[in-house]
Amino acid sequence: MLDVLVSALTQGLIYAILCYGLLISYKILDFPDLTVDGSFPLGAAVTAVLITNGVHPLLTLPIAMLAGALAGLATGLIHVCLKVRDLLAGIITMTALFSIDLKIAGSNLPIPRGTDTVFTAPFLDRLFGPVSLSLKKLILSCVIALAFKFLLDLYFKTKSGMLLRATGDNSVLVTSLAQSEGKMKILGLVLSNSLVALCGAVVCQEQRSFSSTMGTGQMVLGLASVIIGLTVFKKLSFVKLTTAALVGSILYKLCIQAAILAGLDPSLLKLITAILFLAILAVGSLERRKGGKARA
Amino acid sequence: MLEVRDIRKIYNPGDVTEICVFDGFSLAVPDGEFLSIVGSNGSGKTSLLNLICGSIRQDGGTILVGGEPVDRQKDYVRARRIGRVYQNPALGTCPQMTILENLSLAEGKGRPFGLSFGVRRGRIEYYRDLLRDLGLGLEDKLSVKVGSLSGGQRQALALLMATMTPIDFLILDEHTAALDPHTAETIMLLTDRLVREKRLTAMMVTHNLRYAVEYGSRLIMLDKGRVVFDCAGEEKKALKTEDVLGLFNRISVECGN
Numbered sequence: 001m002l003d004v005l006v007s008a009l010t011q012g013l014i015y016a017i018l019c020y021g022l023l024i025s026y027k028i029l030d031f032p033d034l035t036v037d038g039s040f041p042l043g044a045a046v047t048a049v050l051i052t053n054g055v056h057p058l059l060t061l062p063i064a065m066l067a068g069a070l071a072g073l074a075t076g077l078i079h080v081c082l083k084v085r086d087l088l089a090g091i092i093t094m095t096a097l098f099s100i101d102l103k104i105a106g107s108n109l110p111i112p113r114g115t116d117t118v119f120t121a122p123f124l125d126r127l128f129g130p131v132s133l134s135l136k137k138l139i140l141s142c143v144i145a146l147a148f149k150f151l152l153d154l155y156f157k158t159k160s161g162m163l164l165r166a167t168g169d170n171s172v173l174v175t176s177l178a179q180s181e182g183k184m185k186i187l188g189l190v191l192s193n194s195l196v197a198l199c200g201a202v203v204c205q206e207q208r209s210f211s212s213t214m215g216t217g218q219m220v221l222g223l224a225s226v227i228i229g230l231t232v233f234k235k236l237s238f239v240k241l242t243t244a245a246l247v248g249s250i251l252y253k254l255c256i257q258a259a260i261l262a263g264l265d266p267s268l269l270k271l272i273t274a275i276l277f278l279a280i281l282a283v284g285s286l287e288r289r290k291g292g293k294a295r296a
Numbered sequence: 297m298l299e300v301r302d303i304r305k306i307y308n309p310g311d312v313t314e315i316c317v318f319d320g321f322s323l324a325v326p327d328g329e330f331l332s333i334v335g336s337n338g339s340g341k342t343s344l345l346n347l348i349c350g351s352i353r354q355d356g357g358t359i360l361v362g363g364e365p366v367d368r369q370k371d372y373v374r375a376r377r378i379g380r381v382y383q384n385p386a387l388g389t390c391p392q393m394t395i396l397e398n399l400s401l402a403e404g405k406g407r408p409f410g411l412s413f414g415v416r417r418g419r420i421e422y423y424r425d426l427l428r429d430l431g432l433g434l435e436d437k438l439s440v441k442v443g444s445l446s447g448g449q450r451q452a453l454a455l456l457m458a459t460m461t462p463i464d465f466l467i468l469d470e471h472t473a474a475l476d477p478h479t480a481e482t483i484m485l486l487t488d489r490l491v492r493e494k495r496l497t498a499m500m501v502t503h504n505l506r507y508a509v510e511y512g513s514r515l516i517m518l519d520k521g522r523v524v525f526d527c528a529g530e531e532k533k534a535l536k537t538e539d540v541l542g543l544f545n546r547i548s549v550e551c552g553n
Contacts (some may be wrong), residue, residue, distance in 0.1 A: 118331070155411075159404055162414040166401060167389040175459065176388070178376040178406040237441075 006134050008257035012250030014142035014202050015021035015225065017143050021063045022222040027230070027241060029156040029188040030168040031079075034090030034219055036099030036196050039071040041215035043197030044204035045105035051205070052111060057118045068197020076186030099117060101212050117205035120234055137206060144202065148195065149242045156241075164188055179193040179249040184190070196222075213295075219271045224277040297362055298325040298348065298465060304356030305521075309341045311414070317343045318521040320534065321357070325465075329528075330491055335518035336547070340399060341501040346468050346520070348499075350374045350481035361464060363529040376406040379496075389456025391443030394451065396432065399423045399441055402457035414449060426456060430486065448479030449486030451528070452486060459490050466491065468500040472507065484511060506537045507546065515540070519547050 018040065025033035043064035050060040072094055079089035111117060118124075119137050128136060167174050167184040174181045188254040196218070204210050229248020233239040256273075260266060305318045313510055317340045318410050325331055346352045348359060350371035358365050381388055390397050400416045420438065427435040430452050434445075442450060451471060459466060468487065472480035488511050491498045502508050508515050514528035515535065525543055527535060 157414055158411045159409040159414045160411055162397060162401055163409040165393065169392045170387065172382070172387045173390055173401075175372045176375055176380055177401060177404070178372050180370070180372050180408060224318045 003134065003255060004025040004261065005254075006138050009137045009250060010134070010141050010206070011028060011257075012253035013138070013145040013246075014206060015199060015222070015253060016145040016246045016249040017148055017195050017202065017233055017247045018199035018218060018222045019225045019229070020148055020242060021153075021192040021199070022219065022226050023241055024164075024188050024195070025192040026223055027226060028165055028168045029184065029185060029192075031189065032090070033072075033075065033084050033189060034087065035093045035097075035189070035193055036090075036219040036222065037215040037217070038094035039193040039196045039215075040099070040200035040203075040218045041101045041210070041212060042067050042071055042097050042104075043200030044052060044210045044214060045101045045109070046197070047201035047204050048111060048210035049105050050107045051117065052109065057116055057121055057205060058123075060205075061118070061198060064201035065194040065198045068200075069194040071197065072189035072191070072193030073186065075193070076189040079189075080182035080186055098212065098215075101215075105212075106167070106228075107211050107212045111208040117208065118202070119206060128293040141206075145246060149246055152242050153240055158186075164191075172271045176212045217273060219278050220270075221252070221273055222249075224273055225249040226282065227277075227280050227284070228252055231284075253263070297327055298499075299323075299360040299363075300344070300348065300357070302357040303339075303347060303354050303359070305347060305352070305354050309355070313326050316521070317359075318347075319353075321514075321521055321523075323523065324499060325495050329514055330488075330496075330512035331500065332512040332515045333499065333501045333518060334503070334505060334508045334515065334544065336544070337386060339518040340521045341518055342469060345380075345467050345499065348374075348465075349378055349380060349467060350539075377464040379461075379463040380463070380467040380469065381454050381458050381471040385447045385450035385454060385474060388457060389442045389450050392441060394439050394441055395427070395440040396420065396423065397446075398453065398457060399426075400463045403458045405461045411495060426460075430456065432482075433490060442512055446479075449484065451475060451479075451483050455483065455486060455490065459494055459496065464497060466496045466498040468498060468502075470501050470503060473503060476509065480507075487511070505540045509535050509537045509540055514524070517543065517547070 022237070024037065025031045046064045046067045047060040049277070051057055075089050075093040078084050078092055079086055084092065096217045116122070119133065119140060124136055124140065128139060156165060163174065163177070163179060164184055164187065167181060167188065170198060174184060198215070203214070224247050225248040228251050229244035229246070232247060232251070233244045255270065259272065264272070300321065300323045301381050303318045303321045307315045307317060321340070333344070343352070347354050350366070350369060354367070358367055360366070361377065390401070393545055396415055399420070400414055403416065403419065421436065424435045429551055432449050433447060434453065442453065445453070455471070471487070472483050475483060490496065497514070500512060513532065515525070515532055516523050517525035517540070524547060
């Protein structure tokens, strides 16, 4: 039982990185970015190939982020420069990335036994001492999730971060401030997708394999988590968005784990996620209609 | 000095809905002038402001600021020298951010938004003084989210933010139209004071003929993309709201409005 809880917590912490990415694109920029379904496996593909070729597992993470950043840049340029609608721009990049992922890592790439990942690398033993693998995974994913949470919190307080928040809040004002709204959107997508790709890379190292279909549904999964988190803390205005995303991610993974323990067929997971997501959106929009929530 | 020279603007060219708003329109606004623009709906008032700000592009002619053409500049580049306040108070501020954050953003206008700390703590006292001058009790609400303020408070803040950095022009696009009469009056008085104190060149589009007559140093009336009435100086001071209303009604009847 404890093992299951630890594993669900670990998953929640790892997927929190994906949720931060979606927080930026969906919540802050108000951009429904489907690139996510492509940049997530892209990060995994990059990290899997690099690790099997002997690159240090830690070093593969920033490289995966860079790859994700490029994917975000592509979507941003398609949307801003070619004036393609947000949803379509993401779909175009996502579709293209599917082939690119196949070219990078094939349809399946397991990380061979004996090859170290960040979770089994010797430096962890020096840091944490002799602890079990599942505990090492929990500690390391917690460190990564919290580190990026604080980095993002810090970033949102900088001038650039504030302007990014303003872009989703009121894009007219961004133009009035003599700043390019398009550049800010691209910056947001680059940041968001680099986080998503990082999450893909960590997931790949955790489960020791890449599969070309691992991206399917990640955007909806991440969004569901983010919205769960935002709903939980709706009444508490002092709770940071990143905290909401982190808690939402953990709650989501715990719920899913509980459902599987209760006998849910795992192949129905994505269907359940989609229904859950729809239910959250429907309840949200019903509440808005009822309450006449003033948000202009 | 702002010059609009021989502007042509056609919406939906080649379509059945084609509308020619301006065909050879010219206007010069000298520095320090406070120009009120009135005219019926569809006369081209807002199109004119949008053309000047670069929100839409003209099909012919040129726009000069201080003698330099700005036709090739994008809207956000032109915005460095222009402050704009919209009819909708929501467009001038960020609702999800606090007053302090909004003012900090406004003060950084035109400069790079880098990775230094965004909120200017050292400027809090200065911001407080600015807000106190508004007389709306906002000086104690620096950490309140702007979305929870009233329309009038938001418009006052938007006005403050638009004039916070040195600008060449203040563009007011029916900025009192969405406010109740009392609040509209407050905002008009504030506008007048800011324009005088900062010696701004201002262009105000309004449907309120009384404001157009009482405030500003020059009044023009637009109709079908032409200036049909233009008065300034002593003549403007002697102008009565009824005179403008009479002229307005005559022209509106002619064009069937």
